[in-house]
Amino acid sequence: MDKKVGQFLIENEQKFIHFWEEQIIVHHYRDNPELILQNGHLMYHLITNSMLNGFSEEDVKLLAHKVARERVKANINIGEFVYNVNLGRSIIIKYLNLSGLMPEDLQAIINLVNKQFDLFCYFAVSKYTEIKDKKLQEQNLFISQTHKDRLAILGQMSSSFVHEFRNPLTSVMGFIKLLKHEHPTLPYLDVVSQELDQLKFRITQFLHTSKLNMLAESQNEDITIHLLIEEVLEFLYPSIVDGNVQIHTNIDADICITGDRNELKQVFLNLLINAVDAVCEEENLRKIDIQTNIDDHQIKIRISNNGPTIDPEAVQLIFEPFFTTKKLGTGIGLFVCKNIVEKHHGEIECISDNHLTTFQLTFPIKQN
Template sequence: MVGVEALSSEQLYRAINHFRTLHEKIVREWLDHALIKKEDPFYEEVVKNGNRTLDLLYKYIEKPDISLITDLTKKIAPERIEAKTDISEFVYNINIGRQIVNDKALNSIFPPVEMKWIIMTINHFFDQLLYYAIKEFSSLNDVIIENKNQFIQEMHSDRLTILGQIAASFAHEFRNPLTSIKGFIYLLESELVPNEKTDHYISIINDEMENLQDKISQFLLLSKMKGLDDLIAIFDLSICLHEMIDFMYPRFLEAKINLMAEISPDLKVEGDKNQLKQVILNILNNAVEELCDLPEERIIKVKAYRSSEKIRLEISNNGSQIPAHLLENIFEPFITTKELGTGLGLSVCKQIVEKHNGQILVESNASYTTFSISIPEAIERTSL
């Protein structure tokens, strides 16, 4: 030990022999005070480990060797994890062992110089045992958590893949008859004698058919595959934003919403303009619906700018805070904050943004809920 003169062979033998004579008593006291139940599946191993720990202590007193300790901790840690022992209990039990061994040393008749060396050696041994035990315990727990997370991610990925396949199959099965129905409605409309009542019914049918068509398109987007009809081009997102704001302006007026827009010019991105318009429209629509019942001032903020080779879009509203349990999974299919919503809108938004190599996030607090979108800035290709 640092600062303490080493003991002679005779003194070491006397110290080791002292603890050997108390070996069984130390183990019994430890089992009486440690947080270990007899129902523990490894109880017999725990008793053996207590004996092994004391045997190691004797060897450590004679000649300190860390490898002896690490070998023991590699055995103990997996057993304690399998027995679902909390790490606090794990630490407590080791320290109880330290306390009992120290008590046996202090109640001995060792001379002061020997006593100091023995106590320091005991504490150094248990310090090392505690350090390597926690290190091994934590390392194994990290592996278990990582494996569980990987399993959850794989299950989640498989579920979304299956959902996408079902959605695509469902959408295609409905799209063909829907096209036929729309065609026959058009024929009926052209053959019927126009009157106010008939025109009203035809108008309702057409509106509902359009709604159904939109839902089918949303299901198709859940398949995660780039569609054959995607129109990929470089375009200015700032222009799209202004167009969507103009389109939504009557709704803003009707709902008495104060719109605050801060949109930088020339925000070039590459992708399908109509799909990204759908994302913007969906988020703005959700914001309007959320604010309609708000008694105080209703605010929607739209901010778009360039940062770190990304085009960033933030759409905020001062509606109710989204509950934490919904916020965590809000982009998952069929998760919705609306009483009559399908829960497809935001999952489709996420799908579209990710198809454009982008990212969509949401933050919600008592003041504002903000959807943040980032998409790589497009580089204009110059022809040679």
Template sequence: MAGIVGERIADYLEGHRNELLNTWMSRAIANQEDPYLEVIKTNGSMMIDVIIDSARGKATHMAALQELASKVSYERVQANVNISEFVYNVAVGRTALFSHIPKIDIPIQDLYPVFEGFNTLFDQFLYSAVHNYTDLKDQQLVEQSMFIEQLHEDKLTILGQMSSSFVHEFRNPLTSVIGFVHLLREKYPSLEYIDVLAKELDELKFRVTQFLLISKRGGDEPEKQWFRLGEIVHETLNFLYPVIVNSNVQVTSDLDESGTLFGYRSEFRQVLINIIMNSIDALAACSEKVICIQGYADNGHFIVDISNNGPAIPPNMISTIFEPFVSTKKLGTGIGLYLCRKIITGHGGTIECHSDEQKTTFHIVIPRKYVKSTT
């Protein structure tokens, strides 16, 4: 833009800098809590410097423009404010500049190239600043995500260590009590409630042992074995029967009784307990409470669907529902479904959750190599 016209425009802008800057700032939007509030006017003045250098044809104006764009984008990220305010303020600055230029005594046909050049300048500045802002925000999100993942790993490690210590300290005296109860049952088989006590102690031992699943597999876990899923489902429903009755929940099951799976029997049982208990909690406010359990073979795989007619899980929760420490319940630990995913993926399978206004379904797929063919 160098030449007589460019020099005249540059001289005019130099002489009317404060007027132009004040017009710009009076129309700009600024968050009063912005830590860079006082810097906004300085940035506007620096942009005017770039415009003047461009009008004079200085080769350094593009480097100065990129440097200013980087500076502003960094400040917008640090301020943690909406980028839309910045975009609006750039548009206001462009309008303020174009409203001043016609005041110069220059023929309109000579001003067209000027408007074109300044438009390009503002476009490049806006593009560079927003591009840099997006890159910085993406980097910030990646760092935050890595921090959260590491925090979860640290919490799980600590929880696993605490659980392991708790289980070993608790299980030893519990085993002694169970042993004495069995001796009492042999010596006094007709003793009232002895069978109930023995059953409850066995269930307590089972529940305590599950804490080890948070960090590792229990040392006394038997080897993988073939077992019928139908048997596990019936055992689980019998175990949860008091809760099911007290919650007034109707449970229906439609199972391929011949379906035989290979894995850790107690872990599959824990998956069923966690999902059914979650379903019972989800049905608390429903007048009609129904849980449906289906198990069937499909192209060599085995599918297990556990559905309830409770309220829909919010879409933003579905994608994170199996993450550790994420819970839809106010007092939930966020560990139950995480363990379910850990167990199922540990057996080479997948678990998903689908939810709408009609029902919520946990869909489990056990791969072919873990399913015994019945043909």
């Protein structure tokens, strides 16, 4: 009976292929219609051969893997491939129903056809997914390596930058101090000193980014958070006043963190400078709120501002190196913050909605 059906399919091959070709989905600008037609013939031959010579799962797998590689190379939606395959299945079964076989004889043949098409789809989609996943992993590896290469280049640039600028900057800052001592009433010295401190801070940012292993050389101590934040706010006082920014604090005086003072100071400097810059984009009331609390045996520090909302897509990338939402930003400040916070066994996250943008830092409580 199977051989009779196989012969019937051979005799009607051209009709079947023509009918199938008229209905399949083909993108002529990306697809190779001749290759698709060739694969249609190969699948049809597998079906007829199984009727004449017996079913071979290995032959089905080989053809499925061939087609999967071609689909990946053509970058064609796998859904369209599955549609075309199942269209072929439907046409074959339709022709089998016209073969004149009795229903009880026909059912076994249809079951065999369905088995081959099911396996073909399974093997093809599995291989397609495997190849796609591998390509995605290769792309992610390339992106990761590109980040490392960019950081390495930045490291070389930063080393040169620090070397060339640190000595003259130190000299200028020293002479400014002498001028303030000898001419305390001389105008603008405070402004110049403030700007030089900001320049020194930016140089330190690059240094931390290019040589993050330097963090391991830091000296840990017990740091009272409210004193450290007060120091940072004092440093930023001219910018806060100039921007007419209101600062509200609710900081527990007893909260302490064990860590490197200079590193943590840089974290709060970065976050508060960003907050000041953000609220200064608003024309209405400009507010920054700093709160601390202990929750579930963890120290939580929240720095919130009512500046512009950060898009959800940007929130996902905001701690990546070189990503910035500022027109003139470097994209390294928050990357440095994340590395310093994680080095102190903490976490940092950004939450932004229509009302507030909050950076939350979470640190473990020191165990005595």
